[in-house]
Amino acid sequence: MSETVITRFAPSPTGYLHIGGARTALFNWLYAKAKGGKMLLRIEDTDQARSTEGAILAILDGLRWLGIDWDGEPVYQLSRAERHREIAEQLLAAGHAYRCYATPEELQAMRERARAEGRAPGYDGTWRDRDHSDAPAGMTPAIRFKAPREGETVIEDRVQGRVVFANKDLDDLILLRSDGSPTYMLSVVVDDHDMGITHVIRGDDHLTNAARQTQIFKALGWETPIYAHVPLIHGPDGAKLSKRHGALGAEAYRAMGYLPAALRNYLVRLGWSHGDAEIMSTEEMISWFDLDAIGRSAARFDFAKLENLNGHYLRATPDAELIEHLKALIPDLPEGGSLAAQIGADGWQKLERAMPGLKERAKTLIELLDSAAFLFATRPLTLDDGALKQLDAQGRETLAALLPALQGVESWTPQALEACVRGFAEATGRKLGKVAQPLRAALTGRATSPGIFDVLEVLGRDEALGRIGDQVGLGHA
RNA sequence: GCCCCCUUCGUCUAAUGGUUAGGACGCCAGGUUUUCAACCUGGAAACAGGGGUUCAAUUCCCCUAGGGGGUACCA
Incomplete structure (x- = not known):
């Protein structure tokens, strides 16, 4: 028998949900699900100036x-x-805290002095035992925690193992600011x-805090939660994640065209593993996830691997669902407005029909959209360099010869079209590629696209023949 | 400065006191092919360095180096 697991994700609202926070949330969520527990959400907005x-x-x-x-x-x-204030008062009354009248300037000077003398820069405890009556008049004090000075504080961390801090290295932290507002350290406890909360799963930048918080828990006579400090995620170059590289918000990954399922799968494998398992469903993640399999070293963020996973999920997602993702995404893209207008109601249908060939080739929704551009283009098409190369004199000549054959195709299906084009190639002694490539260029304006017979079909007879006509000089239709 | 944590292919990682140190992404070569992807086959690629302990260390211990985190009346 064991008590119900209750985890929490506790972001401070001073910015977006960055990638490290997203993984922390995911781990908390997975652990709660894995153990049949709950995950609570707490917004740590005690820093009013920055929240x-x-x-x-x-x-x-x-x-x-996500x-x-x-x-x-x-x-x-x-x-x-x-x-929180009430608990601070309680601590004060019990002798576990004291009033501190030091001014910010004095503290600053204290730190500089300590630094100059090569000592720890923490609070020196001036007011720890000083009498109340020494207090400067008219000044409201901050409340400081009276941290133990002897002995050690031990964290039995589920990820980091046993971590020991000497109490002399942990100074008397502020519980209540002089304006009466509680600090993070008090509020969290x-x-x-x-x-x-039974399990605290968070970034290992909180490891030292765990020691301080443990001291407060003890002073209060409360049981500490189980800690699991997860290593941080670094940028691709191994340096700390900063805004300049990699420290993007979740919405940025969304805007880059990643699927939530892919990002989840990518993130769960950063710092955690289950044997050789790479691609796994959410159900599998939940059934396999445990704290013991979390590694202790920091991971670098690798976009190439995320892209690969995203491509996998793109291919595995049903066409209609991808359409929904795109519809939700487009309004948030820089050129979203004009793109939406260009697609139009009829465009979404074409897109869905072309989806099997499109999603096969894309790594992100953005790439998918880009490769679908030919569906919505209006004649005459703008040709990119690759297409131009295919449509040289010889290419145009081929298309001119092919055009009548296509015009004669009875039913405009991929099968019939393929039979026609292959027949043409064979009859005229050309390799299929010599026919397909100019055709692709004329139809899509590019040298790469989904299968050419599918492209012909999705475009429809009139549009397809018109585009070919444009390139062989019969422009108009 | 002080305290704490970390170190297996380029990257994410697995495994083990005795293994050809495994997988995935990426990369290279080949195959398939109407292009590009996808897919298939093959390849190069790692135990940070130095000391111990041991019959034997990538694995256990210590040191060094490198990286990271913390050191606020921020969270």
Whole structure:
């Protein structure tokens, strides 16, 4: 018998849902699902100066897009400030905290001095034992935690193993700012306790915090949650993820044309593995996921692998579903408005019919859209360099000879069209490629496209013959 | 500076006190082919360095180097 697992994802709304946060959310979600537990969402907005409404929305949207849901309503940490203050008072009354009257300037000077003397830059504990009556008049103090000075604090981390911190290295942190607002360190402890969090799965940038939080839990006489500190994700060059490379929000990956399922699959394999399994369904992820299989070293973000996975998921997704993804995506693209107009109602039908050939070749939805451009192009087509090369004198001559044969095709089906073109090639002693390539260029304006007989069919008799005519000088139709 | 964590092919990773150190992406070659993809076959590619422990270390221990995180009245 074991208690129900309750995890939480606790982003601070100072920016978008970045890739590291997305993976943390995914791990929390998977673990909760794997254990039949719950994942709660807590918005850590206690830094009022940096938290924004827009960031909250971006994070919630990002999670929804990724297909990660949470149990109950999100908890806004700021709304619990009263409770946090109450606990700070309780700590103060119990002698586990004290009032600190040091000014920011004094603290700054203290740090500089410590640095100059080669000591730890933490708070020196000036007000720890100093009498209350020494307090400067008219000043509201901050409340500091009276951290233990002797001994050590041990974290039994499910990922990192046993991590030991000497208490002398952990200084007296602020619990309540002088304006009475609670700090992150206090709020996290109180909220994790009150929300009944059993497992804290988060980035290993919080490892030191786990030690500090453990001390607070102990002072309060509360049981600590089980910790699992996951290594961070680095940029492709191994450096810390920054806005300049890789630290993009979920919506950026969406805009680049990645599928949520592909991103989930990619992310779950960053730092976690299940034998040789690479491509796995969400159900498989849930049934296989466990904390013990999370590695301890940081991973680099590799777009090439994400693209490969995305291509796989693109091919595996039903055509109609891809259409839905595209319809949702287009309005958010830079040229989305004009593109939507260009496609029109009739274009979506053509797109769906051409989808089997299109999705086979694309790595992202953006590529898919790009390769579908010929469907919506209007005559006469603009030819790219590759197409121009195919449509040299010889190519045009071939098309001119082929045109009558195509005009004579009774039923405009891929099968009939293929029979016609192959027959033409054979009869005139040409290799099929010598016919198919100029044809492709004339029909799509490019040198690459889905199978040429499918292209002919999707375009329809009139449009296809018109495009060929344009290239052999019979332009108009 | 101090504290903590990490180190297997270019990248994500598997495995093991004795293996030809496995898979995936990427790359190269070949096949297939109406193009491009996809697909198939093959190939190059790794245990950071140095000490120990041991009959035997990639695996256990120590040191060095390199990388990362933390060190706020941010979260």
